[in-house]
Amino acid sequence: MKRTALAAMTALLCLVTLTGCGSMKTKWRETRKLYREYINTDPTIDFSDQGITDKGLQRLAALFMPVDERLLxxxxxxxxxxxxxxxxxxxxxxxxxxxxxxxxxxxxxxxxxxxxxxxxxxxxxxxxxxxxxxxxxxxxxxxxxxxxxxxxxxxxxxxxxxxxxxxxxxxxxxxxxxLVRFSSDPGALVVVSTDGLVWPGANGQGEALAALKWTDMLKDSVQGDINAAGGQYVWQARYLGQLELVYLTDAREVRNQKPEPKKEAAPEAKSDVRIPSTEPLPVPADPTANP
The missing domain is CATH 3.30.450.20 (PAS domain)
Structure with a gap:
């Protein structure tokens, strides 16, 4: 009787142990999966990401970056x-x-x-x-x-x-x-600040743009678009001490440009030059041989 009870208890203990081991293995596999997916992920490069695709922002960046880099x-x-x-x-x-x-x-x-x-x-x-x-x-x-x-x-x-x-x-x-002379086109660039006009550009719209309520506009954003002074301006702001500088340019022209059609590759010209054969030349006959 004692042997039977001891055997039953041993079997039950083994069953519990095996069940626990199985659960631990399952949990460990799940933990490793989460670790690989969310913590130690394999790095990937997205070659399809074209970066900034807005032509207006591209134009503004090209105009103000040479200026701002020197200021910084x-x-x-x-x-x-x-x-x-x-x-x-x-x-x-x-x-x-x-x-x-x-x-x-x-x-x-x-x-x-x-x-x-x-x-x-x-x-x-x-x-x-x-x-x-x-x-x-x-x-x-x-x-x-x-x-x-x-x-x-x-x-x-x-x-x-x-x-x-x-x-x-x-x-x-x-x-x-x-400073603005370092821009590729200073006339297309306007610079205003929360303290007033800095650079009017060449189109005569600087005063009107500087008169906008920039202090209120800059509370929520450091970049944006605005229809003002007869144009569609894209702008980017940055701090200069306690002031904020705002770079602007009219983006209508570049945004309305249609993409140029892709040029088809010209067909390769056929050459009339004969390519020498790679076949071996025939061995010349031995003149001393009997006919």
């Missing part, structure tokens, strides 16, 4: 100078980014500590920039767009520090005309 390069250098710069540093900045008009170093009261060139080509008011002290204390940059009888100038300010305390600004300034 200058901002990286300016933003990395967090101590009072020497005059040699300022001169090197102007040499490297030759579209800049000048560099001025001022303290927190607006007193000029140094500048290149030594005599600026136009008077500059730094008081509105200095009003953004809270930004500079947390190492953020500031900017202004100023338009007067002498034209438009863009000022970009980066803070510098002494003993980890905000001590003043390094201000780089430039005429937008010197």
């Amino acid at each position: 390069g200058m901002l990286r250098v300016l933003g990395s100078q967090d101590t009072p710069p020497e005059q040699e540093w300022a001169q090197q900045l102007l040499t490297t980014h030759n579209w800049l008009s000048g560099v001025v170093v001022v303290d927190t009261s607006g007193v000029t500590l140094g500048q290149v060139p030594s005599v600026p080509m136009r008077p500059l008011d730094f008081a509105p920039l200095l009003e953004q002290a809270e930004r500079y204390k947390v190492r953020k940059m500031g900017a202004r767009v100023v338009t007067d009888e002498m034209g438009t100038v863009v000022l970009v300010a980066a803070p510098f520090f002494k003993e980890n305390e905000w001590a003043g600004l390094v201000v780089a300034y430039f005429d937008p005309r010197n």
Whole structure:
């Protein structure tokens, strides 16, 4: 009797063990499958993805990228100078980014500590920039767009520090005309900002585009289309200090262009030149042989 009970218990234990092992194996296979599908996936390349297909966006990118790349390069250098710069540093900045008009170093009261060139080509008011002290204390940059009888100038300010305390600004300034010349077609590009018009383009619509309510429009998006000033403009925005710059171009012409038909390959011309045979030549008869 005891042997029978022991055998039954052993069989039951084996059955439970085998059932558990089977469940564990199933769960392990499912876990491995999920891991391969969602975590450690095999990389693939989608060669069918054509990227940006909107001709308007392609046109805008071609126009503003050469401009924006140079602006970003200058901002990286300016933003990395967090101590009072020497005059040699300022001169090197102007040499490297030759579209800049000048560099001025001022303290927190607006007193000029140094500048290149030594005599600026136009008077500059730094008081509105200095009003953004809270930004500079947390190492953020500031900017202004100023338009007067002498034209438009863009000022970009980066803070510098002494003993980890905000001590003043390094201000780089430039005429937008010197920067937009790097575009492939400056006349087709318009640049506005939340501070006013930066570059009007060549079609006379800059003022109307700058007058739009960009502060409200930029709350929800950094890129879009807008029908205004008699055109269909595609635009892209980016920050410059606390301001936002907006690059625009009229996309009607490029979007209405019909794709050019694919050219059929010309048939290969038949050659009249005879190709030599590759058959072996016959062996000449031996003249000494008997007929």
